Amino acid sequence: MDETIRNKKRRRCEDNWKKNKITSKKIPPTQLGCKCLWACRSITLEYRVEFFNEFYKLADYSKQQGSLQRFIHPQIIKRRRHGKYEHPSESRRSHSFSYCLSLSGGSDVRVCLKTFCNTFAVTPRRVQFVGEKILVDKMDMSEKRGGARYSFSDQTAWTYKIIEHIATFFYGNAY
Numbered sequence: 001m002d003e004t005i006r007n008k009k010r011r012r013c014e015d016n017w018k019k020n021k022i023t024s025k026k027i028p029p030t031q032l033g034c035k036c037l038w039a040c041r042s043i044t045l046e047y048r049v050e051f052f053n054e055f056y057k058l059a060d061y062s063k064q065q066g067s068l069q070r071f072i073h074p075q076i077i078k079r080r081r082h083g084k085y086e087h088p089s090e091s092r093r094s095h096s097f098s099y100c101l102s103l104s105g106g107s108d109v110r111v112c113l114k115t116f117c118n119t120f121a122v123t124p125r126r127v128q129f130v131g132e133k134i135l136v137d138k139m140d141m142s143e144k145r146g147g148a149r150y151s152f153s154d155q156t157a158w159t160y161k162i163i164e165h166i167a168t169f170f171y172g173n174a175y
């Protein structure tokens, strides 16, 4: 009886250990960016590997999440009332964030989510979490400022857009 419990425990530890080993093994980007409408192709592989190395040097999940924040920019979404969308739910989401890798020269290179994920060897889900965090922080900030919530200022419109955006995480799940 005691023996089986101990075995079970040990097996679980070994499983966790194996899992950690697997997740810590990340492969740096090896391919040039895709041919999309953003600038994925214009950023060199060397630069992307550099981003990758810098990212994993942090060796801490939350620090890594924090470091991703500077590359992810929420977009103010202008909804077209009479626009034609192939997928109405996606049209609102698809460009709600932009991903920019900043080069040492100071220029920002905008890349698509695929290249972004590939550069840091992270999942779109993880990137989505960072984006969510940025939006929540922004919302907290506007709440702290106060007063603006009941006036029809830009601030209010922004806040509503954020709320609406966050709602899509719960009702329309893309990943």
Ligand SMILES: [Zn+2]
Binding pocket: 033, 034, 035, 036, 037, 038, 040, 111, 112, 113, 114, 115
């Ligand atoms: Zn791309």
